[in-house]
């Protein structure tokens with residue numbers, strides 16, 4: 001079919017860059033024998049008791065829409081979970097919205113609060129959808145660079161320097177995809193003070209928080225003056241290994257949740273009922289399963305970071321998430337050259353750091369959501385490739 005329909009596409013969508021890793025992963029998909037450390041999802045299947053809850057709900061004929069906000073039983077469980085794990089309390093009636101993953105929660109949060117031309121601060125390297133989601137909400141993304149020297153945490157000075165008139169929202173994601181970076185409490189406190197001073201709304205994506213290996217995870221929403229200006233986003237995809245269920249949630253002040261609910265109601269209507277039933281089981285009884293998976297990630301993290309450093313690919317210790325973000329600068333190659341060469345020569349897939357923004361140049365993301373044995377094999381091959389390039 002001839003296609004002359006380009007002229008119908010909205011300007012802001014035309015100008016969205018094509019994802020830098022699409023072509024790369026098209027090659028990976030055609031190499032089933034390759035070891036992939038490229039994926040951003042758990043290698044574990046959803047724990048059986050959670051799957052069983054979905055099956056049981058289906059058997060019982062639970063096939064309807066739910067309340068737009070989500071099942072009230074689920075919202076109550078979310079409140080209990082968030083109270084116990086983050087020290088935050090929300091009213092299940094009007095301060096919690098169940099969404100189709102953190103992806104949808106993030107999209108509707110941005111669309112609910114941004115006017116055309118508003119500016120949004122976010123730290124980079126970051127999850128690939130942040131900047132496009134801001135653009136799709138007709139707003140302007142402003143990146144704040146983070147660096148390996150700071151272990152990819154965010155510096156309050158950098159936030160202050162990046163701020164300009166028109167900034168309305170600050171987006172945070174700790175632990176961070178793709179770096180595993182976290183920001184210690186003292187720095188978060190300074191950022192919180194700045195947010196109050198500049199009247200910023202904070203959207204905090206804490207999807208990897210259960211997978212924090214060092215220290216305590218602190219939500220910025222718990223800091224003085226912050227709960228009333230923070231939309232807290234969380235979900236089930238990572239810690240509970242539930243990516244395919246497509247379920248997450250947003251907690252925040254009632255007026256913001258109501259605004260998000262309007263966008264959600266007219267676009268998504270509600271999250272799937274079977275996933276909501278599974279999520280209730282995950283929150284009630286999923287703790288031991290999460291702990292077991294976390295122990296595996298922890299062991300694999302220590303292995304992969306050690307092996308990268310032994311190979312001359314300097315790698316900071318990711319304090320959370322299931323990603324390592326080694327520097328490939330000692331090889332003299334660009335991120336893309338290194339990853340393409342590695343794939344072609346040694347059949348190992350890792351993601352060029354530039355896929356996560358310009359400040360990812362010189363780095364690559366290697367996910368340790370694959371078995372210990374495969375990580376041993378993959379890192380041996382990566383070492384061999386890096387050595388061969390340096391010669």
Ligand code: PLP
Pocket residue numbers: 040100101102103104127173176177205207235236237243246247248
């Ligand atoms: N936020 C971050 C930081 C992510 O890394 C991801 C997925 O990789 C998401 C959100 C999407 O999560 P969900 O599956 O809940 O839509």
